[in-house]
Amino acid sequence: MEMTMRAGVRPDARKKVVPGFERQVAGYLDEAARTLPDDVSRRLAQARACALAGPLPPAQRLRLGVLGVPVLRSALLAAGVVFTFLFGQYWGMVSQVQEYRAVDTALLIDDLPIDAYLDPDFRAWLQRQEQES
Amino acid sequence: MVAAARTGVLILALCLGGSASAVSPLGQTPWSALSAVQREVLAPLQGDWDTMSEAGRQTWLGIASEYPALMPEEQARIRARMQDWARLSPEERERARDQYRALRSMPPEQREQLGEQWQQYRQKAPAPR
Numbered sequence: 001m002e003m004t005m006r007a008g009v010r011p012d013a014r015k016k017v018v019p020g021f022e023r024q025v026a027g028y029l030d031e032a033a034r035t036l037p038d039d040v041s042r043r044l045a046q047a048r049a050c051a052l053a054g055p056l057p058p059a060q061r062l063r064l065g066v067l068g069v070p071v072l073r074s075a076l077l078a079a080g081v082v083f084t085f086l087f088g089q090y091w092g093m094v095s096q097v098q099e100y101r102a103v104d105t106a107l108l109i110d111d112l113p114i115d116a117y118l119d120p121d122f123r124a125w126l127q128r129q130e131q132e133s
Numbered sequence: 134m135v136a137a138a139r140t141g142v143l144i145l146a147l148c149l150g151g152s153a154s155a156v157s158p159l160g161q162t163p164w165s166a167l168s169a170v171q172r173e174v175l176a177p178l179q180g181d182w183d184t185m186s187e188a189g190r191q192t193w194l195g196i197a198s199e200y201p202a203l204m205p206e207e208q209a210r211i212r213a214r215m216q217d218w219a220r221l222s223p224e225e226r227e228r229a230r231d232q233y234r235a236l237r238s239m240p241p242e243q244r245e246q247l248g249e250q251w252q253q254y255r256q257k258a259p260a261p262r
Contacts, residue, residue, distance in 0.1 A: 097188055100230075101195030107233045108196070108214050109207035116236075116251045117229035118221075123236065125254050130243075 162190050174200045177215045185219065193219075 033041065107117060116122055164182045167175065174197040175182075182190065200208060218226070236247060 093188055093191075097191045097195060100188070100192045101199075103230050103233060104192060104218070104226075105196050105199055105211075106237075107229065108211045108218060109203060110210075110233070111248045112236075112251055114214055114217060114221075114229060116247075117232040118225060120228070120232070122251065122254055123232060125257075126236075126250060129250065 161187060162194070167194075170201075171197045174212075175215070177212060178219050181216070181219050189219070 036044075107114070164172070164179060171194060172179070175193055178185075178193060185193075196211070200211065203211070221229070237244065239247075
């Protein structure tokens with residue numbers, strides 16, 4: 001019980017949950033705690049009080065992250081890169097499809113057959129005709 | 134900080150949502166996913182549909198959406214040329230588009246003569262090119 005007192009836990013709270021075997025364990029701990037230096041006992045008491053106060057708020061956990069790396073900032077950066085890449089791909093595709101759709105429709109309904117647009121010599125021939133006339 | 138976390142989650146959701154919505158234009162569009170009208174218009178392409186790029190499919194779907202507004206003779210031309218056009222290589226299609234843009238940038242009076250000039254050219258150079 002001495003250990004619980006030194007660790008900052010209310011004795012009445014311990015009484016409610018320590019019957020039988022657990023009481024024995026608590027006794028051993030109290031006995032061993034007598035040999036601990038004062039500063040160790042104080043740190044243990046602080047750690048226990050902190051643990052009993054509940055988990056860290058989510059925002060604080062996010063700030064700490066893994067191994068001290070700010071997870072939120074990394075996630076935002078990664079999300080930004082992924083978003084930019086995907087949006088670039090998407091927009092490039094949409095622009096190309098829009099352009100091809102307009103040109104291809106016009107080309108396919110045109111008076112001239114497709115062969116006229118596939119023949120590179122036709123344009124050169126037209127230019128020669130124009131120069132001669 | 135909570136607001137920043139919420140913003141981060143929102144951005145991530147937008148990224149994932151954006152990639153999911155990008156599946157429609159960028160992902161695969163099988164022939165079975167086409168509407169009855171689209172299948173009817175694009176029927177000449179059914180055999181080539183599976184081998185087309187998704188950009189090509191989306192282009193054809195765009196053309197199919199404009200099809201009902203075309204004149205009957207224009208619709209007939211598209212259907213007659215559809216298969217040949219789809220079977221050209223991407224380079225050939227790009228070359229044809231470039232030539233189309235160049236020829237269509239001519240003055241209107243010259244453009245009107247293009248059909249006749251094409252016939253003259255074909256008579257003078259009848260060999261297939």
